[in-house]
Amino acid sequence: NEEEVIEVGINGKMNELQAAMGLAVLEHIEEERQKRAIIKHTYIENLKDIPGIKLMPDLPGVRSSYQYFAIRIDEEEFGRSRDYVYEELKKYNIFTRKYFHPLCSNFECYRHLPSADPKNLPIANKIGNGVLSMPFYGELTQEDVKRIAEIVRWINEH
Incomplete structure (x- = not known):
């Protein structure tokens, strides 16, 4: 499930159908990127002043893939x-x-390693416990994004 990793695996090897689908959608990537750029901007404008919500900055010289829109929630501040x-x-x-x-260091198969000791990874654990990837796809409307931000703001205030 999304909360539990029971053994080491891989994250790869698409089959032929997945590869064909990937090739078919390549011509739509730039259009999707443009839609997501607008959605990202709408999220930023509507979340930027909520205490405890940390937004990931754009880095100079980096062209975003717009794959995810993640926020970090600082529990103490939020x-x-x-x-x-x-x-x-x-x-x-x-x-x-x-x-x-969960962080890889928290997987059952790695917990026994000295490098996985939470005392060695305080920042990774803090950040890992605060990151939330928001709904983010080209057909998401600006109104939906504003509604999501309003609910986050309501959660913060109540």
Whole structure:
């Protein structure tokens, strides 16, 4: 499930049908990127002043793929945990993803390693417990994004 990794695996090897589908959608990538750029801007404008919501900055010289729109929730500043926000948004049929969760160091198969000790990874654990990937696809409307941001703001205020 999305919360539990029970053994080491791979994240790759698409089959022929997936490859054909990928080739078919290549001609639509730039259009999708442009739509997502607008959605990203709408998210930023509507989330930027909510205490405890940290937005990922654009880096000079980097061309975004616009694959994800992730925010970081600082629990102390926001007043609620990332997991609380995740569960509350589900009540409104807004499905997000706990990104970088669980950290690889927390997988059962790696926990025994000295390098996986949480004392060695305080920043990774803090960040990993706060990142939330928001709904982000070309057909998402600006009104939907504004509604999502309003709900996040409401969660922050209540």
